[in-house]
Amino acid sequence: MAMKDLQIKRRLRNYLPNLPSDILKIIIMLIFVFPFYWMFITAFKFYNEAIQTPPTLWPVNFTFSNFTNIWEMEVSFTRYFINSVVVTASIIVMQLVIMVPAAYAFAKRDFPCKGILFGVVLVAFMIPGQVTYIPIYLMMAKFKLIASLWPQILPFAANAFGIFMLRQSFKQIPDELIESARLDNATETQIQTRIMLPMCKSAMVTIALFSFVSHWNAYFWPLVMTNNEKYRPLTMYIEKIKDAEYGLIWNNIMAANVILVIPVLIFFFFASKKIIQAFAYNGVK
Amino acid sequence: MLNNTVTQSNLRRRIKLRSYLTSYVMILPAIIFLLIFTIYPMGKLIQLSLWQGNAANAYKKFQGLENYRQILTVRREFKNALINTGVYTAAIVVLLISFSVIFAVWMQKDRKINNLAQSAFFVPHLVASVSCAFIWSWIFSTDTSGLMNAFLKLFGVPARNWLGSSKTAMICIIVMNTWKSIGYYALIILSALKSIPAEIYEAARLDGSHNSKTFLKITLPMLSPQLFMLLITITTGSFKVFDSIRIMTNGGPGTSTQVLCMFIYEFAFNRPNSLGLACAGGVMLMLILILITLFDFKSLEKKVHYQ
Numbered sequence: 001m002a003m004k005d006l007q008i009k010r011r012l013r014n015y016l017p018n019l020p021s022d023i024l025k026i027i028i029m030l031i032f033v034f035p036f037y038w039m040f041i042t043a044f045k046f047y048n049e050a051i052q053t054p055p056t057l058w059p060v061n062f063t064f065s066n067f068t069n070i071w072e073m074e075v076s077f078t079r080y081f082i083n084s085v086v087v088t089a090s091i092i093v094m095q096l097v098i099m100v101p102a103a104y105a106f107a108k109r110d111f112p113c114k115g116i117l118f119g120v121v122l123v124a125f126m127i128p129g130q131v132t133y134i135p136i137y138l139m140m141a142k143f144k145l146i147a148s149l150w151p152q153i154l155p156f157a158a159n160a161f162g163i164f165m166l167r168q169s170f171k172q173i174p175d176e177l178i179e180s181a182r183l184d185n186a187t188e189t190q191i192q193t194r195i196m197l198p199m200c201k202s203a204m205v206t207i208a209l210f211s212f213v214s215h216w217n218a219y220f221w222p223l224v225m226t227n228n229e230k231y232r233p234l235t236m237y238i239e240k241i242k243d244a245e246y247g248l249i250w251n252n253i254m255a256a257n258v259i260l261v262i263p264v265l266i267f268f269f270f271a272s273k274k275i276i277q278a279f280a281y282n283g284v285k
Numbered sequence: 286m287l288n289n290t291v292t293q294s295n296l297r298r299r300i301k302l303r304s305y306l307t308s309y310v311m312i313l314p315a316i317i318f319l320l321i322f323t324i325y326p327m328g329k330l331i332q333l334s335l336w337q338g339n340a341a342n343a344y345k346k347f348q349g350l351e352n353y354r355q356i357l358t359v360r361r362e363f364k365n366a367l368i369n370t371g372v373y374t375a376a377i378v379v380l381l382i383s384f385s386v387i388f389a390v391w392m393q394k395d396r397k398i399n400n401l402a403q404s405a406f407f408v409p410h411l412v413a414s415v416s417c418a419f420i421w422s423w424i425f426s427t428d429t430s431g432l433m434n435a436f437l438k439l440f441g442v443p444a445r446n447w448l449g450s451s452k453t454a455m456i457c458i459i460v461m462n463t464w465k466s467i468g469y470y471a472l473i474i475l476s477a478l479k480s481i482p483a484e485i486y487e488a489a490r491l492d493g494s495h496n497s498k499t500f501l502k503i504t505l506p507m508l509s510p511q512l513f514m515l516l517i518t519i520t521t522g523s524f525k526v527f528d529s530i531r532i533m534t535n536g537g538p539g540t541s542t543q544v545l546c547m548f549i550y551e552f553a554f555n556r557p558n559s560l561g562l563a564c565a566g567g568v569m570l571m572l573i574l575i576l577i578t579l580f581d582f583k584s585l586e587k588k589v590h591y592q
Contacts, residue, residue, distance in 0.1 A: 022398055025391070029405040032464065035420045036408065038432070051430040102315035111308035120316055124323040128574065130525045130546050131567035134553050134560070135329035136322060138343055158318035188307060217413035219528045224550065235415045239532070242419075250423055250430065257416045264411050272404050279407070279469060280476040 039261070042254040043067070050251040066255035070241065075229065077256060080237040087152045087222075087233060088215045092208055094157040099207070103163050104192050107170035108178060125160035133224050140225065151225040152233070156215065162207040169203040170196055206278040213264060234260050327571070334564035340554055352565035363566055365540050366548040373459060373544065374523040380463045381519050382512065385470035389478055390504070392471070403475070406468030414465070418532035421461040422448060425533075451541035454534050458542060462529055470515055477511040478504070517581050521574050545570050 042050050043066055045059045070077050105111070106118055140151040173196060181191050197204065219235040226232050229240070238256045242248065268275055334352055338345040356363035388406065392399040409417060424432045425447035434444040447453050481504070489499045505512075527546040530536065536543035536551075543551075545566065552563035 021391070025398060025402055029402055032405050032468070033408065035417070035424065035464075036412070038424070039416070039420050051428060053429045053435060055430060055432065055435065098314045098318065101311035105308045105311035109304070109308045109311070111305045117312060117316055120319055120324065124319040126574075126578075127323045127327050127571070128521075128525055130527065130549070131330060131571050132323060132326035134549075134564055134567065135326035135333065138329075138340065139326075141340070154318075155322040158315045158322070160319060160323070163315060188311075213411055217415070219413065219415045219531075220546075223531075224554075235413055238415060238419060248426075248428070253419060253423075257419060261412050261416050264413075265408075268404075268408065268411055275411075276403060276407060276472060279410075280472045 036261075039254045039257050042251055043258045045251050047249060047251050050254075066251045067259075070252055070256050073241070075237075075240060077234065077237050077259065079230065080232055080234045081259065083149060083231060084216060084233040084235075087149055088212060090149075090153045091156045091215050092211050094153065095159045095162055095211055096204075096208070098158050099162045099166060100192055100197065102158075103166035103170055104188075104196055106163070107167045108173075108175070121160050121163050124158075125164060129155070129221060133221070137224060146225070147228055147231065149231055152218075152222055152231075155221075156211075159207070159211065162211070165207055166200065166203055169200040173199055202278070205274070209267075209275060209278055212267075216264065330564050330567050330571075334561055334568050337558055337561045339558050339560050343560055345558065348561055352561045353569075356562055356565050356569070360562070362540070362543070362548055362552075363569075366543045366545045366566075369455070369540075369542060370524055370526070370544045373455065373526060374520055376459045377462060377523045378516065378519050380459070381466060381470055382515060384463070384467050385474050385515070386505075386508070386512075388467065388471035389474035390500075392475060393478055403468070403472060407472060408468070409465045410469040412465075414528035415532055417461060417465050418529040421457070421464075422533045425457050448534055449538055451538050454538060454542050458530055458533055461533065462523075462526070465529075466519075470519070473511055473515065474508060477508055481507045513581070517578055520577050520581070524570065524574060524577070545573075 041057070041059055044062055044064070045056075046061055046063055046065070049056060049060060102121075106114070106121075136151070136155055137146075140146050145151055177195060178191055181195055186194070217235065218233070222231075222233050222236055226236075232240075234256075238253060238260065241252055241256060333343055335348055335350070336344045336346065337348050337352070392402050423430070427434070427444070427446050427449065429435075431444075431447075433447060438444065445453065447457050485503055485507070486499065489503055494502070525546060526544055527550070530542055530544055530547065534542045536547050549563045549566045549570065552559040552566065554560075
C-alpha cells in the first residue's frame with residue numbers, strides 16, 4: 001500500500017511541472033475549436049435564442065427547424081449540394097484516370113522529349129488559377145459551356161501537383177519488379193493497376209484527399225465560372241442565403257455551414273491520424 | 286546474312302518506336318489538359334493585357350503597354366491593392382512562421398494531450414474558408430450577438446465595429462487566417478522536428494548547452510529547409526488570398542482591405558471595358574509570384590542548412 005502511494009506520489013511529482021503548460025494548452029485548444037462549436041450549437045437554436053445576449057452556450061430549445069427551413073426555402077440547398085458532389089467526384093475520378101499513366105510513363109519509361117514534357121508539368125504546377133481564369137472563362141464562353149458544370153471540372157482534370165507527387169513515389173519501386181512482370185506477359189495497364197498502385201496507396205490517398213478538400217471547399221473558381229444559380233456549389237449557397245432578401249438569419253447560415261463542413265469533418269473524425277500524416281508528409285517533401 | 290541483320294535492326298527500331306508511342310499515349314491526356322488550361326491561358330493573359338475590351342468582346346482596341354501604365358501610375362486601385370496585399374502577407378508570414386515553430390516545439394513530446402492538440406489546431410485548415418469567414422464575421426459583428434464585443438464587455442472594454450473600421454478590418458482578417466492555417470504549418474515543422482536525430486541533442490547536453498542555446502544553435506538550423514519551404518508557400522499563398530476577404534469585408538470599408546485578386550476580379554467582369562486592366566494586373570501578380578520565389582531562393586538558399 002505504502003509502496004503504491006509512493007509510486008503515485010512520484011508520478012505526480014514528475015507530472016506537476018507540466019501542469020501549467022498543459023492547462024494553457026487546453027485553453028488554447030478550446031479557443032481553436034470554439035468557433036466550430038459555436039457554429040454547431042447555433043445551427044440547432046431558434047432565431048431568438050441565436051441572437052440573444054448574453055449568449056447561451058448550449059441550446060435551451062433544441063431544434064432541427066433550421067435545416068428544414070433551408071431545405072424548404074425557394075432556393076433549396078439540395079441543388080447546390082448535388083452540384084458540389086458531382087463536381088468534386090468527377091474531378092477526383094478524372095484526375096485519377098489521367099494522372100496514373102502519366103506519372104507511370106514519367107517515372108518508369110523512356111521516350112524522346114521527356115525532359116521538356118515534364119517541364120510542362122512543373123510550369124503548370126506553378127501557374128495559379130487566380131490569374132488564368134480570365135482566358136479560361138472566355139474559352140468556356142466561346143464553346144457555350146458556361147451554362148453547365150464543365151467549367152468547374154475540366155480545368156482540374158489534369159493535376160500537375162498529383163502527377164509530380166505520384167511520379168516521386170512510383171520512382172521508388174524497383175525496376176526489377178516491372179521487368180519480371182513484363183516477362184510474365186503482363187500488359188502495361190496491368191503493371192499500373194496490379195503493381196504500381198497497390199504499392200503507392202498512401203501517395204494516392206494523399207493526392208485524392210487534397211483534391212477532395214480543395215474542390216469541395218472551392219469558392220473562387222465557381223464564383224467566377226458561373227452566372228446561374230443552377231450550377232453553383234454549396235459554398236456559394238451560404239453566401240446566397242445571406243442576401244438582403246433574408247437578412248442575417250445566423251441560425252440558418254450556420255445550419256448551411258454545418259452541411260458544408262460535415263463531410264470533411266466526418267472524414268477527419270475517422271481518419272485523423274492518416275490525414276495528419278498525409279498533410280505533414282507532403283510538407284516535408 | 287546481311288539481309289538478316291537489316292531486318293533485325295529494323296525490328297528493333299520498330300519495337301522501340303512502338304514503345305515510344307505507348308509512352309506518348311500515356312502522357313498525352315495529361316499534357317493536353319495542362320496545355321489547354323494552364324500554359325495556353327497564361328500566354329493568352331499576356332496577349333489580353335495589351336488590349337482594351339470586355340467579356341463579350343475582349344479585343345476592342347489595341348493598347349500596347351497602356352494598360353500597364355494605367356494600373357501602375359494613373360489608377361490608384363492597383364497600388365492600393367498591392368500595398369494591402371503586402372501588409373497582409375508580411376503580417377501572416379511573421380505570425381505563421383513564429384507561432385508554428387512555437388506550437389511545434391510545444392507539442393513535440395509523445396503524449397496524449399499533444400496528439401489531441403495537433404488535431405484541434407489542424408481542423409480549421411480542412412474547413413472551407415467560406416465557412417470560417419462566416420463564423421468569424423459573426424464573432425466580430427456589431428450585432429448584440431457579436432461574441433468579440435460581448436466577451437470584451439466582461440472586462441469593461443467598449444464595443445467596436447471590428448470589420449467596419451478601416452483600422453481593424455485587416456487585423457480581423459489576419460487573425461482569422463492565422464487561426465485557420467497555423468495547425469497545418471505547425472504540423473510540418475513538427476514532423477521535421479521529429480526527424481532531427483536525438484544524438485545531436487544528447488551531444489549538446491553533454492557539452493553543457495542550455496535550452497535556449499540548443500534551440501538557436503541546433504534546432505533552428507536543422508529546421509531551416511522546412512522554414513525556407515514554408516516561407517515560399519506562405520508568401521505566394523497570401524498573395525493569392527481572396528475567399529476569406531471577399532466574405533468578411535468584400536474589400537471594405539472603403540478600399541482598406543482590397544487585395545490583388547479582388548482588384549483583378551473587380552476589373553475583369555464588374556466594370557465596363559476594363560478586362561485589359563484586369564489582365565495586366567494578373568500578369569503583374571504572376572511576375573510578383575515568380576520574383577518572390579526567385580528572391581527567396583537566392584537570398585536564403587545559402588543560409589539554409591540541408592542535412
